[in-house]
Amino acid sequence: MGRIFISAAHGGKEGAGIDPGSIAGGTTEAQEMILLRDLIVTELRGRSFDVLAVPDDLSAAETIAWINARGSRLDVALEIHADTASSPSVRGAAVYYIANNLERKNNGELVLMGLLRRVTQLPNRGVRPDTESGLGSLAFCRQITIPSLLMQVGFLSSPEDRFLLQNRRRDFALGIADGLASWSRVINPNNVTPTEPNYPSINININGQKYPEQGILVNGNSYIPIDLVDQLRIDVSTSPNVNRINYRQIVYIKAVDLRDYNVVIGWDGVSRTVELRSNLLICVDKLDQIMSRGITSEVELQLFLRNNNENALVNFADLPKLYREEGNAEGVNYDLAFCQMCLETGFLRFGGGIKSEQNNFSGLGSIGGGAEAASFPSARIGVRAHIQHLKAYASLEPLVNEVVDPRFRFITRGIAPSIYQISGRWSVDLDYGTKIFSLMKRLYESAKLL
Template identity: 60%
Template sequence: MGRIFISAGHGAGDPGSSGGGTTEAQQMILLRNQIVPILKTRGYEVLSVPDDLNLVSTIQWINKRYRRGDVALEIHADSFGNPNVRGTSIFYIAGNEERKKHAQDILLTLLRRVPQLKNRGAKPDTEAGVGRLGFCRNVIAPSLLMEVAFMSNSQDRSLLINNRREIAEAIVDGLANWSFQVSGTKPKPPKPDPKPDPDPKPDPLPEPEPKPGPYPEINIEINTKAYQEKGILINGNAYIPVDLVDQLGVDLTKDPDIRLVQYQSIVYVKAIELRDYNVSVNWNADTDTVLLSTILEICPGQIDRIMSHGNTTEVQLELFLKSNNENALKDFPDLPKIYREEAEIEGVNYDIAFCQMCIETGFLSFGGDVKPFQNNFAGLGAIGGGAQGASFPSARIGARAQIQHLKAYASLQPLVQALVDPRFRFVTRGIAPLISQLSGRWAADLSYGDKIMATLRRLYESAGLL
């Protein structure tokens, strides 16, 4: 029988998000403490991750104890600037259709039991803020990360506190079903405590862990051509020979977190990891083929350069925006057109500027300190604590100010249009030509650039460019 790992997110003293006088860490520990005994009474072996571990240590702790048939779930509570945003979502490793189904099943099990929660969907980890989730990617066991509710929403917070037992039982139902799908076995009914043995025997030695495999072979296609070697499928994830990675021009030695697997004297790497190196990764379920493409309609070397050209059409920008907020264009119907026109005038990549706007405004849902009527799409002058920042007379001028601010960071060239950015003079010109260099500069968030880059990749994937 497979075991179940359960982790309450934000350990090692990190409180996570907060609201209503409580924190994410506190609520997830309380929820975890309800889940674990229910699982045990149903006969499951549960491994609860210690609360003093950070993410890296959590992953190491699980991987050290992993056995085939195990599953792992980490529970979190989300937060957003708009207090009206609420609901439950669950993340799985991108490109794994089996894991997607598991995630959907667990989410629907919870929502059937607690219908007051809003369904925000099962999502690939590429849709998370920074474009990948370590818990989904680096845990060896099949793993999922659930955002149970929003700490920033009073209704969700009330459900977490007042319906904790009900939520826990629903999650247990989902975990039980998932464990059976992965391991193929169900726990035996727990036996009553035996009477003391007057002549106790020593504990038997644990059974040796079976060797890894056999793993099913999969086909590999590169730039629409079949590749001679085969890959393997591990826990629903496509792995390809590491020799192939070298041929694709990808250097994995710079990423110590990349997990390599040796099987039958061949070293493999998880295919989805190549996505971070501008390799398009897809899956054809009909032919069991992982599809890799390095022939892209965008220039990989320019993808993160602020002073470069955009690659999408206005329609593609509109569709991407509406797929994340169906009401996004209600107040700003011409915004994709405006961004393209204004950015091209200054030589700024309009895709980057547009994705930054999506991050700053929550895909035009706003809800933070900056309000829609301000036409401030990049938080210019907003420093938190209720400070609303700058206001602009129109959407076009607001977008122009943001683009000028980006140009200030990325270039020494003079502006083409008259200055409208009120904070242009405070920037050291040309100090941040790359998206990643905006972190800690445009915003205090050290993951700020990663979030823009993750959104940019999602945009290009939705447009079929990556």
């Protein structure tokens, strides 16, 4: 029987102190997840499963290293989290899996359904690829060599979820244990003792050409020979975040880890081919600069919006055109601005106190004690204000158009030329710029520019 690794998120040392995770309702994420994890471990051991609980004092990176040092074929790993949101109405459970891995998605559905069958009052937020997470990828899903999933059991910021978690903790534990037991049986249906692995071979296609050597499929993940990575002129020799295995005297790395080096990864299930496309079209080391040129077309922006919200263009059909025109007029990268709009509005779903009729696409505040968020007379003026606000942060150059941004004059000009530097300024979220940049990479991948 394969073993089950369980990690309670947070609680370990990160930086200069202990990381409590989310804090809400007089409790912390670390405290709640440790209590829940202990019940899950007890339940699974009572069912004769071999369970390893990750030590609570480890950092996130140490947790991954701890599991990788002990995990073997037929084992699985789950990390449990509790999220927070700005609105207490946001609630429910979700499971994240490594993007483009259908097998892991199916595993995630088993784990999530196990919980939801036991706690029927908990809303279902679905099984989601880790590219839909706030950071664009999740280390626990990508850097662990055995099959792994990350589960959000609810939102501490939701009084309803918090009440359920604290008053029906055993039901949460039973449900998650049900799901983990089902997942473990899928990975090892015959309860066999692990032996020397025999991984199936897969084909490799790089930039439209078949690569002469084959890769291997490990737990549903594509691995490619290190020689190919060298040919792409990518140096992963000092990167601890790249998963490596030694199989039959050849070193392989997980293909999806190359996304951090701006390589697009795809999978053709019919021909069992991992498809890689190296970045040949754009200069990636300047993508984070606000004062630069956008490179997408209006149609590509429209498709990106529509693929993430099929109703996005019903009320704002001209928005991609407006961002391109206003961004080009002021020298602001309209791709970055457009992706910030997608983040702020939830791909034009709005919510969070800002209504669509306010034409406020970037969460701009008002002045003089007015409403929390500014309003603009038209979509164009709203976009113009957004572009001007970005230019205020990124440049000392004067505006081309008349000022419509109500807070333009309060910004220290040129203090944040990179999108990463508006984190903690535009938003209190210190990962704000990273989230925008992750969305832009998704935009470029959908447009086949990366």
